[in-house]
Amino acid sequence: MHGFPHGYASGWYQVGWSGEFGPGAVVPLRYFEKDLVCFRTESGDLRISDAFCLHFGAHLGYGGKVEGDCIVCPFHGWKWDAEGRNVDIPYSDPERMKLQIKHWPVAEVDGLVLMWFGANGEAPTWDPPRMLPEGADHLTDFWPVYPDTCHVWPGLRFPPQVATENSGDAAHFHYVHGAASVPDVEEWSEGEHWFTTGFKVTFGGHAPTTWATPNGPVDGRIVTTCHGMGLAAGRIESFDLVYTLASTTPIDRHTSDHRATVWVPKVRGDGSKLDESVRDRWARQQTTQHVADFPVWENMTYIAKPPFAATEVKSFHALRRWIEGQYSNSGGAA
Ligand code: FES
Ligand SMILES: [Fe+2]
Structure with missing residues (x-):
């Protein structure tokens, strides 16, 4: 970038x-x-x-x-x-x-x-965030994430903000990730160190049944919460309820390690067992989606005031304002 x-x-x-x-x-x-x-x-x-x-x-x-x-x-x-x-x-x-x-x-x-x-050497000003809901146990309720449902791409040429902004970008889900149409932004909300965006998505809309939607298309949601600039945590509400993380950790101003993690539940949406083959499909689906973003992220330029389309202007302005706040809030009390 x-x-x-x-x-x-x-x-x-x-x-x-x-x-x-x-x-x-x-x-x-x-x-x-x-x-x-x-x-x-x-x-x-x-x-x-x-x-x-x-x-x-x-x-x-x-x-x-x-x-x-x-x-x-x-x-x-x-x-x-x-x-x-x-x-x-x-x-x-x-x-x-x-x-x-x-x-x-x-x-x-x-x-x-x-x-x-801490950008100015300050101690943590907020607690490390959970990726799973309160009460969920990553070891008993989900397949172990390491090494089967995670991946690292070292040394990519973009800063964390690019991945943060991606989580609020409805239109790119259609053009980059193959969503059947541009999803509707259903909600967005923010706190001092988190920003949540929810999209309405039809899963499996291309076919009568798929591995992810065995009973046919599902009207669901993708809800992403960014915790600071490094962690974009996702909840995919489809036939299965799957949790994801896209993390971006800077090596220097131009280069980052990017990681994907998928918490695949051991039980499917209909109560049946979710086996290794479906687990591996979820992991592959997520890594494929991450890779789809990289050619854009690594080669784009930064536009300080993008001319947002009418349908995206409100949520994107809110996200950009929140992001600016993450930089200006950095360096609080030690
Ligand atoms: S003990 Fe000598 S360099 Fe570490
Ligand atoms: Fe993306």
């Missing part, structure tokens, strides 16, 4: 899935122009810190080892605890140093790993 004017908005961003980080995992990450390391302590907590050892600059993500709740540097064995404090220099006294590596807030939600980014 060209000409994008904004920096980073504070918020929760996805950096992976819980299933990727087994016990003792040490994984290098790079987001927000920062080198980071993610590790799982022996007590099971996930931690993200700056990558570089404060002693002599080794990257802890390449050869660092978890010991208890600490990570040990591969270069000279210095040990850093779960808050980043230096607690051991194997050949000297760490007390005299009082060094601490910066840690970043992490949350594991519904099988996702989320990281808080």
Whole structure:
């Protein structure tokens, strides 16, 4: 994407899935122009810190080892605890140093790993959002998302705002995603850190029956809630009730990792068992839809004041205003 004017908005961003980080995992990450390391302590907590050892600059993500709740540097064995404090220099006294590596807030939600980014270094100003409704358990009510119903596309050329705006864009569902017609925007609403858009959609309108609509076309809805700029959570109300996430996490101002997650229920809309083949169809359908957006997103230019069509002007203006607020609200109280 060209000409994008904004920096980073504070918020929760996805950096992976819980299933990727087994016990003792040490994984290098790079987001927000920062080198980071993610590790799982022996007590099971996930931690993200700056990558570089404060002693002599080794990257802890390449050869660092978890010991208890600490990570040990591969270069000279210095040990850093779960808050980043230096607690051991194997050949000297760490007390005299009082060094601490910066840690970043992490949350594991519904099988996702989320990281808080404060544009001005501020602590989280809102709680990590749930992707599933209250009371739903991602492990018992849904097929495990990792590794079967998720996908990452690393290093794509667009910022998170492009994906955020996509969630409110009714017309592109017809032209990019093959919806039988342009869906009606049924509702939109917003809070300080979320924006919801609901569309009326006819599913399976092309055929008497499909794998997704075994009893024929379904008049349903797609409801998308953006949580900050990095997370666009979807609810597909078709024959099945499926939850999705499109997440976009910036590596730098021009490049992002984009991820798709699909929570496919274990029970179908009519109470029958939803088997692996239908699960895999949902996963493929979602990844195909994500890929369909990329050629547009990676090559478009930013238009500050688009000449919206009459049918889209109200909801799009509301979404753009909310988005501007996400940037200007960034950097609140530490
Ligand atoms: S660079 Fe990490 S212990 Fe020396
Ligand atoms: Fe799209």
